[in-house]
Amino acid sequence: MQLEKNYAKAESFIRVAAKQGAQLAVLPEYHLTNWVPHDPKFREACAQWKTYLEKYQALAKECNLSIVPGTIVELHEGDKLLNVAYFIGPDGSILGKYAKKNLWGSIERLHLTSSSTDPHPAFDTPLGKVGMLICWDLAFPEAFRELIAQGAKIIIVPTFWTLSDCSPQGLARNPNAEGVFLDSMLTARCYENTCAVVFANAGGPPGKGYAGLSQVCVPYIGPLVRLGGSGEGMSVVDLDMQILEDAENNYQVRADLARHDWHYDYRHSKTDAKL
Known part of the structure; x- marks a missing residue:
């Protein structure tokens, strides 16, 4: 919860990226505060979200690039905590906002308020149509489909996903089980939606359970870059959007989803279920 120190480190990375010509900078989930909801000072730290x-808005404008500042946990009236990702344009304006919907386990569900049944928003940016998801949202293909149906071609996913998120039974079988989960899921999502996935995960000291593996994934190739291991770092990636059009021409995923008679027009609901 060293907010100013963590912001300063993020700012330094962003300035370096901007000097290399980056148009978008993406940070991990919980990058300012970490996820320590039981700490008595956590809510006090979250109250500083604005x-x-x-x-970050001023930094985006100064550096003339878009920023997704990971997630920022916001404390609202009624002691409500929201885990929010923002897309800030190069003029400093907020072009998109998403509050985490799929909360991880009992700890997040005990402390955070989900965006629940609110639609997943896709929005226009200088990079085209973009959608944002957060961490455990990755496990739900429906979240991607909702964004793809709105025309999103880039899905940005700030994340705080550790190797220790696996159960003891899973870790006994494979200590890197969560790394396999992430690599497999990210590649699958970009193929099955003919989209690019920008995944920024937390990194940290070795032996502390960090998974890392931040990457930009596209169809045909998989990761354009992948920060191996758990350590902290940064990479500037060239994303050729033509790859997505070539993949769509081949797989026709978006075309099928747009058909009026497409057979997977359903929602998982107890009340809407057809037996």
Whole structure:
């Protein structure tokens, strides 16, 4: 919860990326505060969310690039905590906002308020149509489909996913089980939606359970870059959007989803289920 120190480190990475010509900078989930909801000072730290959002808006404008500042946990009236990702345009304006829907396990569900049945928003940016998901949302193909149906071609996923998120039974079988989960899922999602996935996961000291594996994934290739291991780092990636059009021409995923008679027009609901 060293907010100013963590912001300063993020700012330094973003300035380096901007000097290399980056048009978008993406940070991990919980990058300012970590996820320590039982700490008595956690809510006090989350109450400062507007200060840091405005800092990132000013930084985006100064550096003339778009920023997704990971997620920022916001404390609202009624002691409600929201885990929110913002897309900040190069002029400093907020072009998109998403509050985490699929909360991980009992700890997040105990402390955070889900965006629940609110639609997943896709929005226009200088990079084209973009959607955002957060961490455990990755496990739900429906979330991607909802964004793809709105025309999103880039899905940005700030994440705080560790190797220790696996159960003891899973870890006994494979200590890197969560790494396999992430690599497999990210590649599958970009293929099955003919989209690009920008995945920024938390990194940290070796032996502390960090998974890392931040990457930009596209069809045909998989990861364009993949930060191996758990350590902290940064990479500037060239994303050729033509890859997505070539993949769609081949797989016709978006075309099928757009058909009026497409046979997977359903929602998982107890009340809507057809037996």
